Amino acid sequence: xxxxxxxxxxxxxKILSWFCDPDxxxxxxxxxxxxxxxxxSNSWKTKFRYxxxxxxxxxxxxxxxxxIFNGRFFTLLxxxxxxxxKTYLKNKVLTAVNLFGLVIGIGVSFLIWAFVxxxxxxxxxxxxSERVFRVIRNWQGGEKFGTSVSAPFAEALRAEFPxxxxxxxxxxxxxxxxxxADKVFREEYVLAADATFFEVFGTSLIHGNTSECLRSPxxxxxxxxxxxxxxxxxxxxxxxxxxxxxxxxxxxxxxxITGVFDDFSPNSHMAPDFLISSSSxxxxxxxxxxxxxxxxxxxxxxxxxxxQVEERLPAFMERFYGTDYFNYSRSTxxxxxxxxxxxxxxxxxxxxxxxxxxYFAVSFFPALAVFILIISVINFVNLHTSxxxxxxxxxxxxxxxxxxxxxxxxxxxLDSVIIFLVALFIAICTIEFFFTDFESFVDRQxxxxxxxxxxxxxxxxxxxxxxxxxSGLHPAVMLVSSDMxxxxxxxxxxxxxxxxxxSKLIILQFMICMFFLAGxxxxxxxxxxxxxxxNRGFNKENVLLIKNPWYLGESHAAFKQALxxxxxxxxxxxxxSVPGINNFSTWGHPVDSxxxxxxxxxxxxxxxxxxxxxxxxxxxxxxxxxxxxDNLAIVLNETAVKKLGWDxxxxxxxxxxxxxxVIGVIQDxxxxxxxxxxxxMGMVLIRPGTxxxxxxxxxxxxxxxxxxxxxDVWGSFVANRPIDYTFLDKEFASWYTTDRKMGMITxxxxxxxxxLSCLGILGLMFYTILRRTKEIGIRKVFGAxxxxxxxxxxxxxxxWLMMAFVLAIPFSVLAMKxxxxxxxxxxxxxxxxxxxxxxxxxxxxxxxxxxxxxRAAHQNPIDSLRYE
Amino acid sequence: xxxxxxGEFEELIMLIAVMMKDExxxxxxxxxxxxxxxxxxxxxxxxxxxxxxxxxxxxxxxLGGSTNERGxxxxxxxxxxxxxxxxxxxxxxxxxxxxNKIPELAPGNI
Numbered sequence: 001x002x003x004x005x006x007x008x009x010x011x012x013x014k015i016l017s018w019f020c021d022p023d024x025x026x027x028x029x030x031x032x033x034x035x036x037x038x039x040x041s042n043s044w045k046t047k048f049r050y051x052x053x054x055x056x057x058x059x060x061x062x063x064x065x066x067x068i069f070n071g072r073f074f075t076l077l078x079x080x081x082x083x084x085x086k087t088y089l090k091n092k093v094l095t096a097v098n099l100f101g102l103v104i105g106i107g108v109s110f111l112i113w114a115f116v117x118x119x120x121x122x123x124x125x126x127x128x129s130e131r132v133f134r135v136i137r138n139w140q141g142g143e144k145f146g147t148s149v150s151a152p153f154a155e156a157l158r159a160e161f162p163x164x165x166x167x168x169x170x171x172x173x174x175x176x177x178x179x180x181a182d183k184v185f186r187e188e189y190v191l192a193a194d195a196t197f198f199e200v201f202g203t204s205l206i207h208g209n210t211s212e213c214l215r216s217p218x219x220x221x222x223x224x225x226x227x228x229x230x231x232x233x234x235x236x237x238x239x240x241x242x243x244x245x246x247x248x249x250x251x252x253x254x255x256x257i258t259g260v261f262d263d264f265s266p267n268s269h270m271a272p273d274f275l276i277s278s279s280s281x282x283x284x285x286x287x288x289x290x291x292x293x294x295x296x297x298x299x300x301x302x303x304x305x306x307x308q309v310e311e312r313l314p315a316f317m318e319r320f321y322g323t324d325y326f327n328y329s330r331s332t333x334x335x336x337x338x339x340x341x342x343x344x345x346x347x348x349x350x351x352x353x354x355x356x357x358x359y360f361a362v363s364f365f366p367a368l369a370v371f372i373l374i375i376s377v378i379n380f381v382n383l384h385t386s387x388x389x390x391x392x393x394x395x396x397x398x399x400x401x402x403x404x405x406x407x408x409x410x411x412x413x414l415d416s417v418i419i420f421l422v423a424l425f426i427a428i429c430t431i432e433f434f435f436t437d438f439e440s441f442v443d444r445q446x447x448x449x450x451x452x453x454x455x456x457x458x459x460x461x462x463x464x465x466x467x468x469x470x471s472g473l474h475p476a477v478m479l480v481s482s483d484m485x486x487x488x489x490x491x492x493x494x495x496x497x498x499x500x501x502x503s504k505l506i507i508l509q510f511m512i513c514m515f516f517l518a519g520x521x522x523x524x525x526x527x528x529x530x531x532x533x534x535n536r537g538f539n540k541e542n543v544l545l546i547k548n549p550w551y552l553g554e555s556h557a558a559f560k561q562a563l564x565x566x567x568x569x570x571x572x573x574x575x576x577s578v579p580g581i582n583n584f585s586t587w588g589h590p591v592d593s594x595x596x597x598x599x600x601x602x603x604x605x606x607x608x609x610x611x612x613x614x615x616x617x618x619x620x621x622x623x624x625x626x627x628x629x630d631n632l633a634i635v636l637n638e639t640a641v642k643k644l645g646w647d648x649x650x651x652x653x654x655x656x657x658x659x660x661x662v663i664g665v666i667q668d669x670x671x672x673x674x675x676x677x678x679x680x681m682g683m684v685l686i687r688p689g690t691x692x693x694x695x696x697x698x699x700x701x702x703x704x705x706x707x708x709x710x711x712d713v714w715g716s717f718v719a720n721r722p723i724d725y726t727f728l729d730k731e732f733a734s735w736y737t738t739d740r741k742m743g744m745i746t747x748x749x750x751x752x753x754x755x756l757s758c759l760g761i762l763g764l765m766f767y768t769i770l771r772r773t774k775e776i777g778i779r780k781v782f783g784a785x786x787x788x789x790x791x792x793x794x795x796x797x798x799x800w801l802m803m804a805f806v807l808a809i810p811f812s813v814l815a816m817k818x819x820x821x822x823x824x825x826x827x828x829x830x831x832x833x834x835x836x837x838x839x840x841x842x843x844x845x846x847x848x849x850x851x852x853x854x855r856a857a858h859q860n861p862i863d864s865l866r867y868e
Numbered sequence: 869x870x871x872x873x874x875g876e877f878e879e880l881i882m883l884i885a886v887m888m889k890d891e892x893x894x895x896x897x898x899x900x901x902x903x904x905x906x907x908x909x910x911x912x913x914x915x916x917x918x919x920x921x922x923x924x925x926x927x928x929x930x931l932g933g934s935t936n937e938r939g940x941x942x943x944x945x946x947x948x949x950x951x952x953x954x955x956x957x958x959x960x961x962x963x964x965x966x967x968n969k970i971p972e973l974a975p976g977n978i
Contacts, residue, residue, distance in 0.1 A: 024915065024919075024944070026931075026941050026942055026944075027915075027931065027943060027944030028894065028911065028915055030935070030938040030942065030943060031894040031895040031898075031911050031915075031938075031943075033938045033939060033941070034895050034937060035895055035911060037937065053910055053911050053912065056911070056912035057910075057911065057912035057915070058912075059916045061915070061916045061919040062915065062916070062919075
């Protein structure tokens with residue numbers, strides 16, 4: 001007897017009984033079961049083999065007699081499909097071109113849709129996502145919001161608002177070293193978190209207790225991937241790891257693993273690997289309400305309460321900070337919804353956010369996708385129309401024999417639906433092939449399970465089928481309704497109706513082409529502008545940046561001294577901040593002004609800063625070793641001077657913790673990306689040994705050699721801690737990667753759009769010329785020259801292209817303006833961009849037309865007229 | 869005549885069916901083919917070929933009695949008809965005469 005568990009897959013049997021001829025079914029099913037029992041195992045391999053056998057039985061001999069398929073309808077359909085298949089194969093080039101266009105249109109749209117839906121579903125994977133909010137605040141009514149608030153804030157908030165269920169605070173540490181016995185790992189994502197972390201986000205642990213794991217000091221919870229990396233097992237709870245972090249101020253401190261959590265979904269704004277209990281760090285209880293350094297998340301009872309809480313926040317703030325500070329800071333506190341974090345551009349990207357999306361990309365890319373899809377569908381309509389002309393006689397014969405017009409139209413539409421489905425299939429196969437490249441290009445990990453979930457598949461299929469029906473309708477109706485008597489007998493002129501719709505479509509198509517091309521040219525122009533703008537004021541080439549100088553400890557000066565021995569090193573400077581990486585800490589205000597509004601951001605640097613970065617002094621002097629009083633001196637930038645309203649800034653006084661004298665002014669430089677305006681800034685002398693960066697200017701000819709020299713010197717001072725360095729110009733380039741990618745995407749899409757449109761115009765011309773063969777013949781008989789014939793076609797198309805050009809301009813200008821809103825520095829939208837785009841598209845289209853009209857113009861009139 | 873034509877696999881199945889006498893049914897043929905020639909063939913392939921042979925009139929099929937080991941399902945046994953036997957012999961003779969005309973491939977020469 002077979003045991004209950006050891007039975008062949010039921011589904012396979014069901015399928016078999018569905019399709020198999022009842023006469024054969026019993027014997028075949030018996031054979032199959034015997035075959036299954038032969039294997040004497042129930043493994044997936046046996047099951048797979050069983051499935052294979054069943055699928056292998058899908059042969060005509062085994063099929064049951066499906067009477068419905070032998071009716072008139074299906075016989076006609078079978079006949080039609082056979083003929084269709086043959087005509088498609090006969091016109092191989094046309095079919096291939098048509099499929100190619102559709103594959104590109106559908107493929108590009110699918111990819112863009114995959115990306116956009118990924119971006120729009122950020123942070124939805126947290127069970128509490130709708131009720132979790134992050135506290136954000138601005139400074140003195142500024143436009144941008146920051147994410148740090150002070151340590152006691154969360155507790156005060158909980159006590160004040162009954163709506164707040166609980167809060168959790170995070171502190172991110174970027175530079176960490178995790179040690180497990182003898183193994184050492186560099187980790188970028190360690191968070192110090194309150195015990196309520198898992199309660200707030202609603203996520204659960206794989207191992208460990210959700211509410212207890214982060215309670216006691218010295219405990220750490222790690223992600224599953226970290227567990228596998230460190231311990232090669234998924235449950236290392238109870239083991240010890242040592243963590244060293246300069247951000248958290250700990251060196252080789254031991255922590256007990258109290259839990260393991262599932263890795264956060266790839267579309268979450270954070271991706272921590274280690275969570276250390278906040279009770280391990282006294283600084284997390286810093287009572288100073290003005291020391292803003294923690295990210296604070298709030299769990300509310302329901303989503304709507306966020307508005308009520310926000311309304312009552314100002315009053316609470318005034319009590320919390322005291323009226324003086326509240327009035328001075330003029331900060332607004334808001335609750336930012338969790339699913340808003342990824343795309344909101346008002347809030348500065350915090351270091352612990354894995355990536356920042358943009359609303360612009362998410363709203364702009366779907367538009368591009370729709371455009372490409374429109375182009376390829378128009379293409380299809382045009383090419384399919386010219387294809388259909390070849391089937392006129394077939395349709396006429398059917399009509400003479402009494403075919404139902406409705407049914408015939410249906411069949412022809414079915415053809416195009418099938419082509420669309422084939423194109424979809426090819427597109428998805430191609431995409432699968434390039435998917436990892438695509439993911440690395442957009443710098444996201446896209447969730448495939450979501451992409452290929454059944455509801456998405458149904459959605460995509462229904463869109464594609466609907467498009468197929470829509471675009472198949474026009475050629476089909478045209479073909480079925482074509483009047484054979486008129487066309488066969490009468491000497492008709494050109495029948496306008498068919499061409500009319502198609503030429504309108506061509507206008508739309510070329511409009512989109514010009515839009516894309518003008519867009520690409522403009523993005524290129526903006527980049528050139530940005531490049532020239534960032535280069536103003538300083539020299540960012542050949543500057544090596546050491547990002548972890550704190551490991552040098554006491555030997556800072558000795559390290560610099562050792563470096564100066566190399567003649568390829570021109571100058572060395574330590575500072576708290578460098579252009580490209582912001583790290584400002586202090587604000588102040590002028591002594592002789594009652595105006596609170598005139599604060600500027602100040603950072604620390606040493607005497608060599610100006611030389612190393614190649615800054616230009618506009619007035620006065622920079623710090624120098626000779627002046628003893630320079631540690632009470634400040635250097636401003638032009639914007640700061642302008643903001644403070646000083647005509648003669650040298651010698652003016654500015655208050656930070658004590659009073660500083662202005663000794664010099666430097667030319668404005670871009671410390672941030674050109675998405676933002678230049679801030680008013682000041683610099684004061686740094687205390688040696690407290691540098692966050694060491695910048696080294698290197699002579700341009702021996703960079704590689706000098707870098708390895710720096711590396712060696714570092715190694716002789718710091719054991720076991722690798723140097724972390726980068727080049728300044730690289731840091732700069734990294735700001736614009738998103739923008740550059742956007743430019744690349746637009747350029748690629750515009751190339752595709754132009755290629756597709758050319759295919760479309762080739763198809764349309766083919767069709768028009770075919771219709772007008774006789775007309776051309778007669779014209780030639782009456783003495784038209786080849787040029788006349790060419791002009792005949794060029795005139796028509798030029799008219800369409802002019803219209804497309806005029807219509808494209810307003811749309812392009814609108815899109816460019818929208819894109820520029822993201823930049824503080826904007827290139828001009830000049831007229832020549834459109835002129836070039838229009839001219840290029842026109843010339844390309846002209847080439848396509850000439851290619852086709854050449855044939856028409858050079859054929860012998862005898863060939864086209866002899867049928868009469 | 870095209871009607872008498874036998875495919876290689878068809879011939880193999882008929883030969884094995886004759887050899888197995890009353891024990892020839894779908895899966896048994898599969899096993900025997902594996903045993904005799906080492907070829908892995910699917911149940912579908914065997915049934916399809918048998919159906920074709922039946923159409924040509926070279927084999928008959930009949931259902932056996934109910935069985936225990938396959939949930940009471942009956943086996944469809946195969947019997948080679950007289951016409952089938954004749955075609956087999958004819959096919960062998962045609963091949964033998966061909967073989968005899970090729971001395972290069974005689975057993976001693978390879």
